[in-house]
Amino acid sequence: MAPLPHSPRAPHAATEPAEARAAFRTGLSEPTAGWCDGRAQANLIAVPEDWAYDVLLFAQRNPLPCPVLDVTDPGVTTTPLAPGADLRTDLPRYRVWRDGRVVAEPTDVTDVWRDDLVAFLIGCSFTFEGALREAGVPLRHVEQGRNVSMYLTGRQCRPAGRLHGPLVVSMRPVPAELVGTARRLTARMPAVHGAPVHCGDPAALGIADLGAPDFGDAVQAHPGDMPVFWACGVTPQAALMASDPPFALTHAPGHMFVTDALDSAYRMP
């Protein structure tokens, strides 16, 4: 189905995933919303082997924010989701975490990667944006050339071992008459966060000010838009902040790993 006129494709929509990763590998750094139409994007969290069970159990207990797409064996820097990719270099920006704090945001983590790291690739809501756009749901952040807005909420995730922390959500302003469409389409994609966790009043999630996101950019709503909130793969980063593991690597919010996997592979029949 051709995109509707009010939902233009982003500048990098037609880029091939391998091209995108090659550009990021050589230092290009920007949010990946709208990149590589039709291909799944993923959150990254890599932790030392002795924290891997906690992360995997946290994901199992919180499948809405943490749908696991792949887990590497310790020290492995590749994934079947993107043959030829290197997880240490192929994301546009990373975060290096020590004792629950971000100590650097480099575009390459080859120098700090460790042989005992286990990497988790977690579904990302950018993956369902193609389906929204094709159905005529405008993507305000893409139209405005911005990163999606993300917020810490007042809802706590179910803890797992040493990991605990709040749910993080992404927010998209959606014309009120299209909220039902957005809900129906995303409900069919549980591996990339599924249906919204909330529509409407941000206070219900403990969010004080939509104009001041905790991650990403503020995005301008149009008259008649309603804020729609989806569980977000930055949730494990909120758990790092709350739980202080000694070391971790993640993507920088909105700066995702672009895989070769098709969006449609994560759509229910």
Next chain:
Amino acid sequence: MAPLPHSPRAPHAATEPAEARAAFRTGLSEPTAGWCDGRAQANLIAVPEDWAYDVLLFAQRNPLPCPVLDVTDPGVTTTPLAPGADLRTDLPRYRVWRDGRVVAEPTDVTDVWRDDLVAFLIGCSFTFEGALREAGVPLRHVEQGRNVSMYLTGRQCRPAGRLHGPLVVSMRPVPAELVGTARRLTARMPAVHGAPVHCGDPAALGIADLGAPDFGDAVQAHPGDMPVFWACGVTPQAALMASDPPFALTHAPGHMFVTDALDSAYRMP
């Protein structure tokens, strides 16, 4: 919707889950197909804590046979899926495993339970049988008062750590004209094995003789039935056989943990 006449409800269809578990606790031991209509049933595998990551990763990498519904903390013998239940006593029959071999099949494992055990509850295809019956798909094993037929296949699961082994499937003979219905209904329930992995020729899965199942009972097909195969939660037991961990406890095939959770909780919208 009322059951159609050719799909009678089983004798224990109207039993409440807590009643069923109380009966099993006092020693009743029979397969649970057809028990407690509308309630989810679960496979059990409990392993020492140092094997828990391997099991959880095996499940993550093989979600069709191993959809995880709950994971306990070490030593915990309860689950939110069935408040008041005790995982050591409330299943109709267990298997005790040492070094990859079944050494006992008791109806109670209180005496061999260990404080370092982590229990995994894994979705069971009995959970979608209510939906099949309501749609007029006959359940031959229930009609015949037998356990479902289960088979080791020639397909290998994706290994995880020290765990590897073949896919196990359950098989139901389905009238050819209802195979599409069965596929469509079960595809909507991925947490309890989802769509069939195969319909038709058993040899395509490496199964030599439908009359000689590896687990459960042989079930009589009717003229015009086609064998339909679903991924099965006995798959982790095949991995125990293949991978020889020192100790594990599981349910006996077909003798499931009956939870309070509604079938419908595992049905996609």
